Amino acid sequence: MTARPAAPGLAAGIVLFHPEPDALAQTLAALAPGVDALYLFLNAPADEALRACLRRPLPAPVILLNDGRNLGLGTAYNRMAAAARAAGHATLLLLDQDSAPPPGMPAHLQAMHRRLRAAGECPAVIGPHPVAAEGSATKTPRLFLRHGSAPVDGARPLEFLISSGSLLDLAAFEAIGGFRDDFFIDAVDIEWCFRAWARHFSCWMVSGLAMPHRLGQGLVRVPLIGLQLARQPCFRLYTYARNQTAMLRLEHVPLRWKLKLFPYIALQAAIHCMIRRDTAALRAFARGIADGLARRMGPVRHRFVG
Incomplete structure (x- = not known):
């Protein structure tokens, strides 16, 4: 071209x-x-x-x-x-x-x-x-x-x-x-x-x-289910979980998207924890979900390691 x-x-x-x-x-x-x-x-x-x-x-x-x-x-x-x-x-x-x-x-x-x-x-x-x-x-x-x-x-x-x-x-x-x-x-x-x-x-x-x-900092492959995830730092796992959770309250977001949200977030949290071999990713996802439900939005105010 x-x-x-x-x-x-x-x-x-x-x-x-x-x-x-x-x-x-x-x-x-x-x-x-x-x-x-x-x-x-x-x-x-x-x-x-x-x-x-x-x-x-x-x-x-x-x-x-x-x-x-x-x-x-x-x-x-x-x-x-x-x-x-x-x-x-x-x-x-x-x-x-x-x-x-x-x-x-x-x-x-x-x-x-x-x-x-x-x-x-x-x-x-x-x-x-x-x-x-x-x-x-x-x-x-x-x-x-x-x-x-x-x-x-x-x-x-x-x-x-x-x-x-x-x-x-x-x-x-x-x-x-x-x-x-x-x-x-x-x-x-x-x-x-x-x-x-x-x-x-x-x-x-x-x-x-x-x-x-280029999406993320690398690739996480899960061969048994054919899933590929972007490797991200914990603060990005947090904002992903927070903002996706916040969309649950929005009428214009399709129901089909909302229904698959939490199972997919839970799966990602488990995979990232296994890959990292610690609970930092799980804490980032949990805090993101909590802040999304409570509508605590805006710049990231938490400190994350990794």
Whole structure:
């Protein structure tokens, strides 16, 4: 796939948290020819290596947002969407530093956005097919097809997409509402996509457009049942359990998702405890469930080891 000229009204936004400068430079080089502007949200202070990376000339302007405080993914996405909307952009391509978008991806997603609208759909978000980055030994994100919805012109309807690589329709975003700031990290994309479907918008993946992505810090394989889990630090196990539990109270989250939640969390807790050979993961899951039920949300206030 070759790079195409920038599509009108298309911006990209990347959330940065101590990124690898070389990997970021490759991402910026792949994106810049196909977008009108690049928003970079600093969820950690920019060191000299990052600043040197950002001084390299690019065909699209780079706009830095935030002062380096970690405000979480939900806030970062919302602020980039607001900035892009205020600047007159119609769509915003969200990315984080764990993805490697192929050249031409922005225009490809923008073209699919137009085709879906021409077909009578109301797409809120369109994304590529995320695959495990070569040599990363990380998990490929799991896909959940939307029940009762049919593919359209090479795009498949999904229950939700991972946020990285997602092309947001900013008018739809305004109608649906922003990402949950209080989720901080984990499941912000899942909850938002369920909300989009409940408000008569739709979420799509372009099957033939692969995007390498690194999920977690490695892969946990459970051979007897064929399960693969992303290896995560305990604070991420906590936010996963907390935010998924908090979604139990939300009317727009499908019942089928709620019914499988606690058995799946219990299975993950048991597997992580066996892999780690301690109870730190179990305590993280238990605290996450308790805080989710009590609606204690926001930035992580607990200290976790491992």
